[in-house]
Amino acid sequence: MAAEDDVRQVWASNFNAEMPRLIEALRRAPYAAIDAEFPGFIVHTPRDADGHQRYSDLRENVERLKILQLGFSCFGPGWPRRLTWQINFSDFDESLPSDERWEESVELLRREGVDFAKTRRDGVDSALVSSFLRPFFLSPMQRKPLWVTFHGAYDVAYLAKLLLARAPLPIALPDFTRLLGNMLGRVVDVKHLARHVRGAHLGLRRLGESLGLANTSAHQAGAQSLLAGNIFEVLMMRLPPARLVCRGDESDVGILHGLEEERIAPPLPPTWEQSQRFLLPGNPSPFYSAPVFHPQAFPYAWPCREDSGAFFVYVQPFAPPW
Structure with missing residues (x-):
């Protein structure tokens, strides 16, 4: 398995060098795990809420909060080594009360090694990242990997918000999943898959440990995407192939944990x-x-x-x- 040291950090100083490498890897990779880090939650969703209420709360949080990091880990059959990037954003300013956050999440990220002053000073503006990623994600003719997430509703929502630039996320859950189908295509949530190995109640690190993976990852986007990809490879060897095909009653592709009412589906060919x-x-x-x-x-x-x-x-x- 790849080590956390293999994560390539993307800052303003190396943005023009690293982003073309990331896009080329996404074009070629069979699988790509994604993770987003953000400063917590303003609206907290009750445990018994249905998917539509969860999406409504998610939408308000994503609209009000600023993304901190975005991680991509590219891997798959025939790849000699995993390629992982972490994009560090400059948008969030910890010194500004107007930049909303949940203090417990900020403290957790600080303990995990996030330097907010450095991120603000040396990170990349989200508008620049958006302009670079949009041609890849919004092209209907672009081949895309199978996207791997862990409890990934917020991860893909922050990615969608980034790609939409200043446009808001859709109001309704069905429109949100339709948007993701157009932007991403196929998505699989490892936390949803984990129910087949009695691991749906576990967090990312604990699930990795239960599957025999060493717990070495920091709570940062690059390392988290790396670990999610490692767990997915282990689950692939344990689950029947029908779980990972695009469509079918037994398929787990397109179902996000917590938003199970609506499936993400790639768009069908037009008439x-x-x-x-x-x-x-x-x-x-x-x-x-x-x-x-x-x-x-x-x-x-x-x-x-x-x-x-x-x-x-x-x-x-x-x-x-x-």
């Missing part, structure tokens, strides 16, 4: 009438050999030669679902 048509420039032959049009990896684009002799590509455009 011919729903597609948009774009003229292919120049000699179209390279488009046929390029992997972007492989029917399994990219089911939303079709190169086509019409009777006039002109070549077009039909694609499904990305648009928010509300």
Whole structure:
């Protein structure tokens, strides 16, 4: 298993060097674990709340609080080593009372090694990160990995909020999961999977220990995504394959722990009438050999030669679902 020291820290000083490497890894990785760190909760959800109430509280928290860190850990069959990045954001200013937080969470992160002064001074502005990530996540023709989370509703919500820039998250849970399907595609929540090994009541570290993984990870986004990916690999060897296919009654893909009422599903290929048509420039032959049009990896684009002799590509455009 990869060590915590393998986490590549992304700051303003190395942003332009590290982000292209991260995007290239996400393009190629079979799996990518994600984790977000943020300054706690303003609204606390009752334990007996249903998924719709949980999402309403989640939405208010994400809209009011600022993201601190975002971790990505890329891995899968054929990868000799795991590649992990932690993006450190500069948006949160601990000295400003207007930057809301839950003090217990801030103290926990400080004990786990988060230097808030350094993050504010040397971190990356979220608007810059958003502008870099949006072309990858919002392209309907982009192949994406299977996203791995642990208790991941807040993780994917902060990622969605980052990609939406200043636009608010959808008000209703069904619209939120539809948005995630467009942005991410396939998502699996390790905490939801853990119920098959009697571990649904455990936190990330305790679950890792119960599966024989060493407890060496700090409570920071890079290390947490690394550990979530390690746990997912162990569970993959113990669970039947039907649990990890996209669709089907036995599938656990698309179900977030705590928001089980609505499943995240990748968008279906559009009908011919729903597609948009774009003229292919120049000699179209390279488009046929390029992997972007492989029917399994990219089911939303079709190169086509019409009777006039002109070549077009039909694609499904990305648009928010509300």
